Amino acid sequence: MRNDPYVSGGIRLQKVLSQAGIASRRAAEQMIQDGRVAVDGQVVTVLGMRVDPERQAIHVDGERVILDETKHVVLAVNKPVGVVSTMSDPEGRESLTDLIGDYPERLYHVGRLDIDTSGLLLLTNDGELANRLTHPSYEIPKTYVARVHGEVKGGVRRQMLSGLELEDGPIAADAFRVVDTFGDITTVEITVHEGRNRIVRRMMDAVGFPVRELVRTQFGPIHLDHLQPGTTRRVKGNALTALYGAVGL
Structure with a gap:
């Protein structure tokens, strides 16, 4: 989408920022005019630009704006020793699916931990995020x-x-x-x-x-903290934004 306020369809950028809780509508307009907002990597300074928040990446001060956390699922899992780092196991060993249960989203595991290692694993429904987090060029x-x-x-x-x-x-x-x-x-x-x-x-x-x-x-920016072995927590808010930012999404 061009940096053009007259593109039809979509939602005005300042309204999107306001709905995401970034700032009030008036403050969001000032952010845009100050060159602090980018859409799909292009800095926007024109008020009234319309965007499609379902398809476009919006950043403020270089940080990705997560517009709908319900669509960006990232789970932190504390994998115990003895659990394999796959969603299923042909040998019948306990797998990650046994830890998360019947989760409604299709989730990808981000990398692996060997069966004798415990601790933090990430699961996500975002294939591109999973790919970038494990790609050597991002050095996570x-x-x-x-x-x-x-x-x-x-x-x-x-x-x-x-x-x-x-x-x-x-x-x-x-x-x-x-x-x-x-x-x-x-x-x-x-x-x-x-x-x-x-x-x-x-x-x-x-x-x-x-x-x-x-x-x-x-x-990356996600810590195990006090997550107990065999349990999960949803990654949200600033932690989710930092995770996407770490791989340039």
Whole structure:
């Protein structure tokens, strides 16, 4: 759609922003005049432009405006150990569908966690969002907490951040820190943006600290927080906007 106030059909842009709770109609008009609003990547400065909120992407100050959260379904799931990261399993093992029940929307799982890893998984009905969140070019960070045997000293952190050579190529952590040490068990936090199979376990193996327990605590801007194992929550509001913004939608 052109940046043209006389395009027929659709809803006036300032009305859409007002209905989405971004600002009052008058304040939305000022945002448009100030060049703070874009439609399908094009900055709009003309008042009265009509848009189709069902089909067009609207951004304010670079943040995606989610116009109808009922149509953008994203679920955060705390996957327990032993559950496979698929919607069904031919071997009859517990799957993600068993955790969410008969959800009315068709949902895609965003990436995977291996069967021995617990923590945050995202499910969505938006195929393009799922594709972008897992595509390497968007470099979406994922944070894990791992428990290992022994004391993890400073040299390990340097190795993890400077890079390791694995059988399928080099890899470096985006962030690494020791959380605590209790007896013979050390807890570490690792952030990576690659999604290679069992990547955190293989990295820790490479530095001599095989993982005993692994939990994913964050995927992009979405945190596990206090979500209990085997339960889900709907991602809404600012968190949903941040998730779309992370992949340029």
